[in-house]
Amino acid sequence: MKFPNDFINKILCGDCLSVMRQMPDGCVDLAATSPPYNLKNSTGNGMKDGRGGKWKNAALVNGYSHHNDNMPHEEYAKWQRECLSEMYRIISPNGAIFYNHKWRVQDGVLQDRQDIVAGFPIRQIIIWRRKGGINFNPGYFLPTYEVIYLIAKPDFQLAPKANRHGDVWEFVH
Numbered sequence: 001m002k003f004p005n006d007f008i009n010k011i012l013c014g015d016c017l018s019v020m021r022q023m024p025d026g027c028v029d030l031a032a033t034s035p036p037y038n039l040k041n042s043t044g045n046g047m048k049d050g051r052g053g054k055w056k057n058a059a060l061v062n063g064y065s066h067h068n069d070n071m072p073h074e075e076y077a078k079w080q081r082e083c084l085s086e087m088y089r090i091i092s093p094n095g096a097i098f099y100n101h102k103w104r105v106q107d108g109v110l111q112d113r114q115d116i117v118a119g120f121p122i123r124q125i126i127i128w129r130r131k132g133g134i135n136f137n138p139g140y141f142l143p144t145y146e147v148i149y150l151i152a153k154p155d156f157q158l159a160p161k162a163n164r165h166g167d168v169w170e171f172v173h
């Protein structure tokens with residue numbers, strides 16, 4: 001049996017699902033995550049690799065160290081839904097999840113990630129206006145945004161005046 005104090009003010013390195021499954025219900029106020037986007041599972045206009053961006057020697061050019069980012073899509077969506085379910089269970093009654101993802105077009109079809117977030121109480125979609133981008137392809141405008149799903153428990157409220165930030169946030173990676 002684990003207690004909230006087993007997790008507070010600690011950085012726990014591990015598989016997110018196994019770690020979250022040990023956490024009691026409602027023990028954190030906020031979950032913020034940028035999960036792997038499964039972008040190596042791409043037909044061409046996504047990135048095959050090269051996630052080091054403009055730093056040619058970046059370690060990420062070779063992908064993540066423990067994850068190949070290339071799952072069959074159904075399996076990936078199921079995994080992400082399991083992650084969201086655990087996050088939702090461990091946030092408090094006034095807690096929230098900030099779930100960052102990327103919309104993309106594959107074979108002419110928009111993947112708006114609805115298959116991942118459907119059924120979760122989405123309060124708002126925030127646009128993250130990123131600096132730069134990583135697809136230098138003459139056939140496409142440079143991607144400069146991602147989305148952040150704010151998924152909230154019913155009692156979630158912003159801090160006073162925080163709503164002035166608006167729903168387009170510009171910040172560096």
Ligand SMILES: C[S@@+](CC[C@H](N)C(=O)[O-])C[C@H]1O[C@@H](n2cnc3c(N)ncnc32)[C@H](O)[C@@H]1O
Pocket residue numbers: 014015016017033034035036037064065066067173
């Ligand atoms: C899009 S990146 C986010 C990076 C992070 N936001 C940062 O700024 O460093 C996704 C991260 O999830 C990690 N990851 C992949 N599978 C995981 C798992 N099962 N449990 C926890 N983390 C995982 C990857 O190694 C990668 O670092």
